[in-house]
Amino acid sequence: MVQVSRAGLGDLIENWGVTNPEVITLQVSNGFSTVKEINRRLILESIRVNSPTSRADIARETGLHPSTITRIVASLIEEGLVREEGVGENDLGRKPILLSLVPEAIHVIGVAIESTFISGVLANLDAEIVAKIEVALEDTSVDGVRGQLIEVVDYLLAWAKRHQVSVIGIGIAMHGIIDTSSGTSVFAPAYGWHDVPMAHFVNNRYKLPVRIDNNANAMALGEYWFGNGKGVDNLLVIKMGQAVGSGIVLDGKIFRGPDYLAGEIGHLTVMFDGPLCRCGNFGCLEAVTSIESVVRKARLQLKRGSSSALLDLVHGEPDLLSFQELCEGAKSGDRLALELWEEVGSHLGLAIANTVNILNPTKILVGGDIYPALDYILPRAQEIAKLKAFGASDRNLTVERVGLGADAVSIGAVTLILREIFQPLN
Ligand SMILES: [Zn+2]
Structure with a gap:
């Protein structure tokens, strides 16, 4: 039933790791998301931006049919991504049930590889940092950087395991020219790197979806979403x-x-x-x-x-x-x-x-x-x-x-993964 591309959102969902991964049905064919998947993202995004919000408000904002919203919201609640909390007001006197995201349902690792240090964070859907580590970067050879990157990710994954937290992906930000589609560091002048496949290396090791972008781009994305x-x-x-x-x-x-x-x-x-x-x-x-x-x-x-x-x-x-x-x-x-x-x-x-x-x-x-x-x-x-x-x-x-201060780049790296849950690729 599920035909997913390894390079697409599919592998992100494969490793979703939320309460009940079986209920997530993502269908990707020829690189295009199905209508169902697009609707799901529209609804998730509407809840994220307007939280707390009602099913009627989601219908008004997205233009989707109420029955579609009812069905998809039910599935999001079952997955543990969305919860009902309290009631709102409307003009007709009926009090709609309000929906909001469950920030702690999903966590993402964000890593900023800087010129003299590597900083890693584990953050939830609201970009709240629950764990953080920083290591000095002494050896900027490919093996040196990868070695310290592993140290950072290992620490955060161990923390997540200890606290029974789901990790759905790893975002990485580093300097230089990054081919975001292949996850390659095309040119990193401060390290003297050419064509180093970073995302592939990390994905191979952890079997988690990995996204990589230039550090200034990641910072911009993080500020646009959360800063x-x-x-x-x-x-x-x-x-x-x-x-x-x-x-x-x-x-x-x-x-x-x-x-x-x-x-x-x-x-x-x-x-x-x-x-x-x-x-x-x-x-x-x-x-x-x-x-x-x-x-x-x-x-x-x-x-x-x-x-x-x-x-x-x-x-x-x-x-x-x-x-x-x-x-x-x-x-x-x-x-x-x-x-x-x-x-x-x-x-x-x-x-x-x-x-x-x-x-x-x-x-x-x-x-x-x-x-x-x-x-x-x-x-x-x-x-x-x-x-x-x-x-x-x-x-x-x-x-x-x-707005995100010293964490702007690592939160940006987290956002590289989060945006794929909510929005079409950009
Ligand atoms: Zn110059």
């Missing part, structure tokens, strides 16, 4: 740290481009004769706003004799200065630290203005390892973006921090 970009259909999410990238949500979908190269905001030129970027170009946003570049510039200024309280923080040794001291300095009002972060804000604001002129996003969010410094960066970035973007006075242009 400060919730429900904002046109969203630009910028990830800043040792590298700078962005994830673009256009009309509610991640825009990757045919070669998975969209969103490389870090390589927009913001200074015509600026410093050399690791991409080989000069004056890229990344070359002047990466944490490494700001720390390097601060050290240089100190060595040139700039008077600054930063020197006291590093006992008079400019080379000891790190990102942490640059944040501490700014917090205590040190002029040099504040100027350096404002300069980052100016460059970022310029890049945002240029991007806004092309994409017209409603909201711009900034996150990544630079998060602790955003208080000193974002006011200037917003100011410059408003100054430079075309028609800015008429635009509703807001530059804010991400």
